[in-house]
Amino acid sequence: MNYYHENCVNSCNKGGKNIKKLIVSDNPSLLPSSAEFIKTKVIDNEQIAEGVFLISLERHFDFDPGQVTGIHFKPAPDARLYSIASGINDEHIKILFDIQPGGFISPFLAERKKGDNLFVTTPFGWFTCYEKPxxxxxxxxxxxxxxxxxxxxxxxxxxxxxxxxxxxxxxxxxxxxxxxxxxxxxxxxxxxxxxxxxxxxxxxxxxxxxxxxxxxxxxxxxxxxxxxxxxxxxxxxxxxxxxxxxxxx
Amino acid sequence: MSKEPLFGKTYDELRAIATLLDIPSFSARQIAEWLYKKNISSIEEMTNLSKETRRRLAEKYETGLIPYKKVMESADGTRKYLFPTRQGKFVEAAYIPESRRNTLCLSTQVGCKMGCLFCMTGKQGFQGNLTAGEILNQLRSIPELENVTNLVYMGMGEPLDNLQELMKSLEILTSEYGFAMSPRRITVSTIGLIPGIREFLKKSNCHLAVSLHSPFEEERRHLMPVESVYSLAQVIEELKSIDMGKQRRISFEYIMFRDMNDTPRHVRELVRLLGGMRCRINLIRFHPVPGVPLKSSDSVKMEQFREALNKKGLFTTIRQSRGEDIYAACGMLSTKTPAGETDRDF
CATH class of the missing domain: 3.40.50.80 (Nucleotide-binding domain of ferredoxin-NADP reductase (FNR) module)
Incomplete structure (x- = not known):
């Protein structure tokens, strides 16, 4: 099934760098209608504690700190939501996750290696904090x-x-x-x-x-x-x- | 090791079992009828199956029905049932008899992950999902089984956070091979998980109730943490974009908190938000939860609020409060004590 096409490109500008977004054309997602799937690659995947991983992904979008992204191995309705753990000026998107017993995304994510493909959604959510203190x-x-x-x-x-x-x-x-x-x-x-x-x-x-x-x-x-x-x-x-x-x- | 339960299996799953056990495929329909149309409690009672078929079934399976452990009765006739789960946890179901209908309020999870400020169930955290069999067992194993006219998935847990088992239970309830209930007599409640809403509306004809509680996102965010991920505006946008058909009913649940969400400003925003939707609003009295700094609006305020919404064209009712004296009313179900302490990372 053709869930996405790579020539449908939106772009955003991050620090003068034009970031290509590979947008899913036939979005079957059960995420908010504003969320779109983007094909991305694993840059690194490090186990940082027992059952806990920090995975770095190619970055294709801007976000507000505190927002979530949906992750799946295909653009599918049951994407799992993860908070983005990296900063807004970091080169890559980082996701901190632990392996959920019986889960179907987290064990899959734990096995991803550099260069593997994944699908992430554009970010959403409002758990943001610009207040101080x-x-x-x-x-x-x-x-x-x-x-x-x-x-x-x-x-x-x-x-x-x-x-x-x-x-x-x-x-x-x-x-x-x-x-x-x-x-x-x-x-x-x-x-x-x-x-x-x-x-x-x-x-x-x-x-x-x-x-x-x-x-x-x-x-x-x-x-x-x-x-x-x-x-x-x-x-x-x-x-x-x-x-x-x-x-x- | 305990045997696998048959109760809660869909017809397709029963057919798969028939193939696995090398018993006649038509046995699947017979088993479904025994499970869902006749009040049997053991495989041995499935007397139109051959003895050999029953023997093969009983080797690996059991009916899986679980009797309730405790029942409490309210002064208003509401009965609250405590059911053990197969994992050793507990859930509650509330049977609410009325003059023209009898409603059973079902639980879908042990506890809840959603953490709504005003909800007693949320206070116990989350201990697990129920299987379709455990959800349906709350109907099958109460003495009022034959009297139940309506089902509401408004007990413990967020139904759309246990989507797979919810949908299986709805299939069994509404299928000809199952309980053959009309989907118009079943309402599933959600706090607004958009993934689940889309799936549910696509695959089921049952009614949907959305917990709204405030039309203002910032205010709702403090009441319901889910607002930080799936905003009410997005939920409404989703609902407005879907053809509901003529029969399906969308309702919005609105617990009324004194001096918080019961003002004319809230009326105006509800009208703006829901205007043009074919829906109804149910106003619900808040039942106090220990440690929660919210109070219920009084009856006069609730009636004024209802009238104001009705005048603006939003069909609004006040839901009668039932079972408060036995902690069976809206938002009061909890099995924190019997569930015990969970694994903690804090």
């Missing part, structure tokens, strides 16, 4: 949209609370720590290393006595984490209108 709260691969914001130069006046199961699950921690310094808080139960709070992210939040009610809080992670953190923030006096959430689904 603000708090970013994430666990696991939920750090991806904040990484994109950070690598896009939006880290100033931000506090990043990063939860992980192990000390090795703080993806991009060197970059965050170097810039955010004391505003980068890592939380890991059972970890007694200097610079890491030994306990859950939720426990750290519970210990805080004066969270700023006038600042925005951005949460990203699994539903359980987002809901529990949101409850804590509300209990501590943060208006729910200052809480923004993105949940994996």
């Amino acid at each position: 603000a708090w970013w709260i994430a666990t696991g691969t939920g750090i991806a949209p904040f990484a994109s914001m950070f690598f896009s130069g939006l880290g100033k006046d931000k506090i990043l609370i990063h939860g992980g199961r192990t000390a090795g699950s703080f993806f991009f921690q060197e970059e965050f720590a170097a810039v955010l310094q004391e505003n980068y808080i890592r939380c890991c139960p059972g970890e007694n290393r200097e610079g890491i709070y030994s306990g859950r992210l939720t426990a750290w939040l519970e210990e805080q006595e004066n969270l700023p009610a006038d600042q925005a809080f951005y949460l990203c992670g699994r539903a359980e984490m987002v809901v529990e953190v949101r409850d804590i923030l509300i209990r501590k006096g943060i208006p729910f209108k200052n809480i923004y959430s993105e949940i994996y689904f």
